[in-house]
Amino acid sequence: MSNVTTQDTAELGEFQFLSGETIPALEVAYETYGDFTGDNAVLVCHALTGSSHVARRPDAGGDTAGQARAWWGDVVGPGKAIDTSEYYVVCANVPGSCYGTTGPASENPETGEPYGTDFPPVTVGDWTRAQRRLLDELGVGRLHAVIGGSVGGMNVLDWLRRYPDDVGRAGAVATAARLDPQCLALDTVARRAITADPNWNDGHYYGGPEPEEGLARARQIGHIMYLSKASMSRKFGRRSAGRETVREEPPDPAAAFFPYREVESYLDYQADKFTDRFDANSYLYLTRAMDDFDLSAGYESDSDALAAFEGELLLLSFTGDWHFTVEQSEALAEACREAGVDVAHHVVESDHGHDAFLVEPEKVGPPLSELLSDGLAGRTITDTEPESEPAETDSFAPVHTSLFSE
Known part of the structure; x- marks a missing residue:
């Protein structure tokens, strides 16, 4: 066959x-x-x-x-x-x-x-x-x-x-x-991250700036839901991600003093990849269906x-x-x-x-x-x-x- x-x-x-x-x-x-x-x-x-x-x-x-x-x-x-x-x-x-x-x-x-x-x-x-x-x-x-x-x-x-x-x-x-x-609560917070993004524009953002920051935060919440404590401990621990992976712009002024941890680096990396491939409105619609x-x-x-x-x-x-x-x-x-x-x-x-x-x-x-x-x-x-x-x-x-x- x-x-x-x-x-x-x-x-x-x-x-x-x-x-x-x-x-x-x-x-x-x-x-x-x-x-x-x-x-x-x-x-x-x-x-x-x-x-x-x-x-x-x-x-x-x-x-x-x-x-x-x-x-x-x-x-x-x-x-x-x-x-x-x-x-x-x-x-x-x-x-x-x-x-x-x-x-x-x-x-x-x-x-x-x-x-x-x-x-x-x-x-x-x-x-x-x-x-x-x-x-x-x-x-x-x-x-x-x-x-x-x-x-x-x-x-x-x-x-x-x-x-x-x-x-x-x-x-x-x-x-x-x-x-x-x-899980319902976490999905709610993820969706609010998208709709609170100033670029969301009530879902009519096509042709203009997209709500990438909101979608990124939503996806990070999702990733945390998909992993277990044991798997996160094994993959990341509390380890620093190293100087070469530190973001050029810390999310807040005090962050520059503290280590940029592997778990943060992982979540940021996955969020960046996800916003390149998925639509924020679709994320809203599909999570609501679930x-x-x-x-x-x-x-x-x-x-x-x-x-x-x-x-x-x-x-x-x-x-x-x-x-x-x-x-x-x-x-x-x-x-x-x-x-x-x-x-x-x-x-x-x-x-x-x-x-x-x-x-x-x-x-x-x-x-x-x-x-x-x-x-x-x-x-x-x-x-x-x-x-x-x-x-x-x-x-x-x-x-x-x-x-x-x-």
Whole structure:
């Protein structure tokens, strides 16, 4: 079987968002990998600031959708856990983003100007509905599987409650049925950093100075959320970054007296890179979509929301992740058991924090590969014990960057 790849944009026509507002034309950027045989389609849902560029493309030749490297290139590809020699993998950029799918930075055909904050509010449900329409365009009916991490995992859960008959197997990685108040609070502060930037201009800053400082601060808050105390201690400690990395202009006069620490240097570097590739309005829209998601909305409970799904669900959580905790995944697993859904909860020992699902493919890949090939195969209990022997890692080269630090 060949490993055909495509990179394209689908024009899906008029689209009504769940808010009730409508745009005259929705374009969705997507990539596909592998050959479609009718029953081998796997939809991969990206995380907050990801793109459709999930796997390495031999024809990409550099940046794709603003990201130099595929965000899950060590999990998706020929011979990888999500094997594109066997499965037809589809990844679509979500509405509201800035990587090819219609969002705030896109031109409003009715005005000829960017939408800005005139763009309709976006929900995770809108992402799912747009993906369903894209798959219809591609001739894909029932999915062999849908897989996603972080808010992409919420996207997976929304598939199970919205289109339960269209999914055979599902993998929800480092996610939860909803955000907890601490994460909601941090997202609020991040958004306020953007809207308080004097260049934000109520979201109509296109063609003028952009709110880069606000977006930079928002991203720094995000990075802190994605790391664990242990990983930050290991990577940075309290070490000085050295004289050669000191910023030319200290943020305040007293700062020149104190050391410029490695953790500060890291956050500044990542913020600078992020403002070069992402749109501030998209960050506002996508974080609000994540904050709004509640699996039980419109249902009596989480179990009620999932009751119509008759396939299999694998949950992966990470011990060092305080953004989406092991306890939240286990609560979701328990809701599945109450609903009679076949579920397995695989707990991964890791101190990488929320980033683990991106930077430890050797731990994420094998359970997903087993899910796709064999289903849960009897693994319908919480697996919290460390494996007696290390998993095979030859196919999963270590990753030293992540989606959050592209």
